Amino acid sequence: MLIDWFTVFAQIVNFLVLVWLLKFFLYKPILKVIADRQEEIAKQLNEAELKKKQAEEESLLFQNKNKEFDQQKAERDKKLNEESKQLQEHLMAEAKKDVEDQKIKWLSNLKNEKDDVFRDLSQKLQTELFSVMRKAMTDLADIDIQEPLVDVFLQRLKTLPQKEKDDLAAVLLVSPNLQIRSAFEIPEKLRIKIKTALQEAFNKEFNIDFVVLPDLIGGIELLASAQKISWNIADYFVTLERQINEVVDKNSEKNHAK
Amino acid sequence: MDITPDSIILWKYGVFKLNATILTTWLVMLVLVIGSYFFTRRIVKGKISSGVETLLEIIVGFIYKNLQETGLQKPEKYIGFIGTLFIFIGFSGLLTIIPGYIPPTGSLSTTAALAICVFIAVPLYAIQEKGVIGFLKNYLHPFFIFLPFNIIADFTRTLALAIRLFGNTMSGTLIIGIIISISPLIFPVFLHVLDLITSLVQAYIFTVLATVYVAAATRTIEEVKPKGA
Known part of the structure; x- marks a missing residue:
């Protein structure tokens, strides 16, 4: 017979013993190792996932910071640009103002210098002219210039506009004291002539005080209180000075325009 | 020539006897247990280092995965029984490479013993999972008319298990024996290799098959039915 029942029973027992032994020595340790390893892998995967998440969060944070930084930089650049523009405008305005001030000052100085120069020039010219004229007339025609000057002065007194004459008369009515100023010593003959002329003009006698003032340069002045009638070379030079000033101003404007 | 190693009796005392089947079984058991102990001891202590340890892990992993794929919910619960079936039968067959070795699975007594083990284990697992009533309901599935057929199926499949394994193993040994007597050189080597694969x-x-029987028995009817049915 192919089946031996004792052997069958023995083999069942053998197999069950083998199951128990292998369970203990083979499956249990190996399954434990596999489970541990899977647990370890799962743990590592979790850690990796966690680190990945952290890295992503940090990356996001970094990107946000970068954006914020860029924004701040742009704002700062804009502010700096505005400030530099304002500063530039301010400096430009200051520079313009300085230039303008310097120009005004320079023009003022120039005007002052010009005035000084013309004043000196006119003074010298008057002096020289009067001196030359007097010398020339004395030398050539034996005529003193003082007398013609007095004549011209008296002539001017006669042809004085009515309004000025009235004003002077009003002043002389209050105070009969007069002062005659001249650049030279008026001779007695001419003094009498002047007194006579004045009496005829205003029908009144005056206390005349003759004063020599070299600055008048070849001229005569009548001074009564605040009223003054004068004729001298300076009047001519005032006209001359005005004409020269006009010429100089034109030249100066041309140079400035260039 | 002996068809079964049961007939090779080495020792006998009353009903107790030691034949070649039991002896080779003990030999296989010894090698498996000592080998497992020796190699898994190192696995427990640290990382896997040698090829044998890796091989053991691959085998156990393979069995575990098969149990899972066949539909068993808790493979670690069944791996002791079903895994031992695979390792014992496979290793018994592989040892035929040793000259003069007769595999214990070449004995109908051994294959019958293994089939009986499956025959008993299946209802035990089913009762453990679903209870006695749940297990008995399986015999009425799909209709009560199928009760006798289900009972017959249990016996026939056990018989088929035993005879299939015995027939294949014994035929391999017999064929090699016959071939050796006809052509003693070279040709038996190829047949031997084929026999190793067959084992x-x-x-x-x-x-x-054992896994399928256990899985079929432990599965509930709700699990078997498709969803929405």
């Missing part, structure tokens, strides 16, 4: 295939078939 592994037989171990796999026996194990898969």
Whole structure:
């Protein structure tokens, strides 16, 4: 017979013993190792996932910071640009103002210098002219210039506009004291002539005080209180000075325009 | 020539006897247990280092995965029984490479013993999972008319398990014996290699069938029915 029942029973027992032994020595340790390893892998995967998440969060944070930084930089650049523009405008305005001030000052100085120069020039010219004229007339025609000057002065007194004459008369009515100023010593003959002329003009006698003032340069002045009638070379030079000033101003404007 | 190693009796005392089947079984058990102990001891202590340890892990992993794929919910619960079936049958067949070795699975007593083990284990697992009533309901599935057929199926499949394994293993040994007597050189080597593969295939078939029986018995009817049915 192919089946031996004792052997069958023995083999069942053998197999069950083998199951128990292998369970203990083979499956249990190996399954434990596999489970541990899977647990370890799962743990590592979790850690990796966690680190990945952290890295992503940090990356996001970094990107946000970068954006914020860029924004701040742009704002700062804009502010700096505005400030530099304002500063530039301010400096430009200051520079313009300085230039303008310097120009005004320079023009003022120039005007002052010009005035000084013309004043000196006119003074010298008057002096020289009067001196030359007097010398020339004395030398050539034996005529003193003082007398013609007095004549011209008296002539001017006669042809004085009515309004000025009235004003002077009003002043002389209050105070009969007069002062005659001249650049030279008026001779007695001419003094009498002047007194006579004045009496005829205003029908009144005056206390005349003759004063020599070299600055008048070849001229005569009548001074009564605040009223003054004068004729001298300076009047001519005032006209001359005005004409020269006009010429100089034109030249100066041309140079400035260039 | 002996068809079964049961007939090779080495010692006898009353009903107790020691034949070649039991002896080779003990030999296989010894090698498996000592080998497992020796190699798994190092696995427990640290990382896997040698090829044998890796091989053991691959085998156990393979069995575990098969149990899972066949539909068993808790493979670690069944791996002791079903895994041992595979390892014992496969290793018994592989040892035929040793000259003069007669595999214990070449004995109908051994294959019957293994089939009986499956025959008993299946209802035990089913009762453990679903209770006695749940297990008995399986016999009425799909209709009560199927009760006798289900009972017959249990016996026939056990018989088929035993005879299939015995037939294949014994035929391999017999064929090699016959071929050696006809052509003693070279040709038996190729047949031997084929026999080694066959023994592994037989171990796999026996194990898969046992797994399917256990899985079918432990599964509830709700699980078997498709969803929405």
